[in-house]
Amino acid sequence: MDPDKCCESGCTPCERDPVGSEPRDLCNYIDGEFVCHSSEQWKNVLQPATGERFARVPLSTRTDVDCAVSAAKKAQPSWGRLSHSERADWLDKIADALEAKYEDIAALESKDTGKPISLARAVDAYRSVANFRFFAGLIRETYAGQREHFEMEDATNIVVPKPVGVGALITPWNLPLYLLSWKVAPAIGMGNTVVCKPSEFTPMTADLLMETIHEVGLPKGVVNLVHGDGLGAGSPLTSHPDVDLVSFTGGTATGAKVAAAASPIFKKLSLELGGKNASIVFDDCDMEKTVEGVTRAAFLNQGQVCLCGSRILVQSGIYDDFVDSFVNSVESMKIGDPSDESTQLGALISAEHLSKVESYVELAKQEGGEILTGGYPCLPKDFEHGNWLAPTVISGLSVDARCATEEIFGPVVTIHRFESEDEAITIANNTRYGLAGSVWTSDLEKGQRVAEDIDTGMVWVNTWLHRDLRTPFGGVKDSGVGREGGRWSLGFFSEPMNICLKHD
């Protein structure tokens, strides 16, 4: 084998462009080295706010995927033999090193995704560090004492949490490092080695994570990264015979392809897919707090969060007042330059995605909807080539309308009137999705009762996106399969083996 190549099929070390230089060409990270990809193909990385190119991402191929999987496979046995607490120490080291780059994470994420810098700091940078730290603590706490065991009269059963093997971690563009770290930390913490495939639209903080992992000296091959698109890199990764588990977050249509690729060889699979979540507002809610909470749920990250409350159901007694206050609240949000600290709404991820969202607004008009607020924001010339849409509120649609049941994944919400608790629940469940939802009422008993009847994986009462990392995260119906979060992540990223010891 050529000593310059990291595996038989060949990937050569690449000279990294210095961080901060523009435009930058990114490299894959395989077997502890930044390496070139095997094709000549690149994709431009554009700033959503301005349309300017600021980097190029490799369009890797099956050859690169093979290389990365073989590095991960080679590294797994010795990594898997470390104790849980030794691996937790590595997670803490990564958390510390990432924390030192807090502002870089926020700035890169804001530039790459078009989201406001304040949000990138408070949510993306914060959670990326917190994910590593949280799983370090949880793994230590869970596996510090005696192993879980079940006594019989004449035998003892001991449950041994073994690593699954090589994991493929595929992430989307809306919360790039937040979601990647949410998968990498428990996956490697439980003794697996991984190949990451971040979204080709937002690769910058995944590169930063690899740089961080390299700096702390994580054993080579434990974390590998292949850049590229779904067809060239994602698909060969999910169908690779040496990949034992796939954790995917993305669109429902892509999730179906991933499941089809992974299931013939029985890979362990976790799919976090789309949502069309209802925010249910009862007559007895605290109006001011509810308007604030429902506005945040509707438009955080320009509505590009799978948990966003994109259908707002309001009880008839307060419908008119609520709609007035809600529209006022939406119109007061500051949209514009993502690097401005006071900005609340940034740009959409891509021109293609903007067109998809715009097409839903057009469809809403054809379906008989009334646009209560929306349109295009008036912005300085620097942003004329960006992907902008003002937060849009649509009323008057049937609850069966396509805009009221399909995932738009942008700053567009529909608002509907209901009379009774039962009707609210029926409307909330009237979609193929089942990820999340929120209920707004001063009666917590009613809040819990309604929440239990909603067919989703998560419901918040009088709050939204109030996350405790110990709780299960995931959806039902077309929103996915499986749960991650807390001990559910530890369960997914391990295989519980039972050893039965017969007593004399």
Ligand code: TXE
């Ligand atoms: O996501 P994709 P897209 C929803 C949202 C959006 C739609 C499509 O409605 O409009 O999905 O968005 C990789 N095998 N969400 O097209 O394609 C891809 O490269 C393996 C909801 O941007 O699902 C990327 O890394 N991988 C969602 C990742 O999958 C494949 C967040 C997600 O991309 C692949 C984002 C394949 N065949 C969009 N094809 C959420 N749940 O939060 C693509 N990929």
